[in-house]
Amino acid sequence: MELQQLKSLKDLRDLAVDSVSQNKRSALLIGAGVAVLGLFGLGYKYLRKPEKVFRVGVVSQLLVHPLKSGKAVSVALAECHHIGLKFGELQDRHWLVVKEDGGMVTGRQQPRLVLVSLTCEEGHVCLNGPNMEELRFPVKQSDNAVIDCRVFGADIQGRDCGDESSRWLTRYLGEETTFRLVHFEPQMKARRSVEMEPLFSQYEQVAYPDVGPVMLLSESSVKDLSSKLEKDVTVERFRPNIVVSDCEAFDEDSWEEVQIGSVRLQRVMSCGRCVFTTVDPETGIITRKEPLDTLKSYRLCNPSEKHIYKSDPLFGQLHTVKKTGILQVGDVVYKISR
Secondary structure (H helix, E strand, O other): OHHHHHHHHHHHHHHHHHHHHHHHHHHHHHHHHHHHHHHHHHHHHHHOOOOEEEEEEEEEEEEEOOEOOOOOEEEOEEEEEOOEEEEOOEEOOOEEEEEOOOEEEOOOOOHHHHHOEEEEEOOEEEEEOOOOOOEEEEOOOOOOOEEEEEEOOEEEEEEEOOHHHHHHHHHHHOOOOOEEEEEOOOOOOOEEHHHOOOOOOOOOEEOOOOOOOEEEEEHHHHHHHHOOOOOOOOHHHHOOOEEEEOOOOOHHHHOOEEEEOOEEEEEEEEEEOOHHHHEOOOOOOEOOOOOHHHHHHHOOOOHHHHHHHOOOOEEEEEEEEEEOEEEEOOOEEEEEEO
16 A cells, blocks of 8 residues: 555656656747747847938929829829829829720820810819810719720720710810710729739739829929920929929939828839820820920930830839828928838
8 A cells, every 4th residue: 555655656746847847848948939039029120220211302283183184183182092192082093085995095196185174073073175165974973884994905994974975075076986984983993003014013003094003203303304495394294193392303213212291102113204295285286206305315214224114215203102191282202211
């Protein structure tokens, strides 16, 4: 009996020793893990470069272009969404003129489109143009057909804006071709920017803009170009969303990341310019010469970037929206560097 008791006591002692040993190993493992996490945290803190903020300019204009190739709407304040600028019911490049087969129509083919104004009042779209009576129709027309459209070869949908707007545009543009107006709605599938330009991430999307949601340009760059021309040009010719003053010409080329108000923008690429820049926004006349020829004389890309921009001159910068928020005229523009 005593021998059995002694054996039981020995088993209990061995069990206690094993338990203490395991707890020590667990404590050592936990301690080592905490130490590794602590070292990682310290390393991240000291290895990560802190942001440096530099004042580089001031927002002098905010321009929303509701109708692709249409007249800009100058606003004092705008919401900046991942898909572009928004002011009330007006969203940048959310209306589009198409042919009956759904192919887009822009100022490249119909220069007088730049004189067409599309605005919204109390839930109605207002279309205006030279020598045309104003046309008003509801923004939301859920009973109208959804049309399959194409923007630079990419498929996208648009809600047809009705026969009245079609007749208005067809009469204004003065051709035998029938034109229709479509509207991009939130539930529709947007185009992926990366399919047009590989420099964009796979997550960036746009409605009817050429490629990017936000284009930024400085007043000084436009003045620099005007100094080389017989006739001055204005920023409206280049259709930016954000115009910046109080900086040197082409400073914006080096702003890889900017903070404006609560909005954070990330530069993706320069804006390659085409024949659309030769359309005068005041007259709707296309020359196919200036200011494009002059831009080509001094704003071509570096040879190493020819596979991106080819022979297009560079003027303005395309940005994506890292952080949404509100933009206002008068906001200071900060360059972020690390």
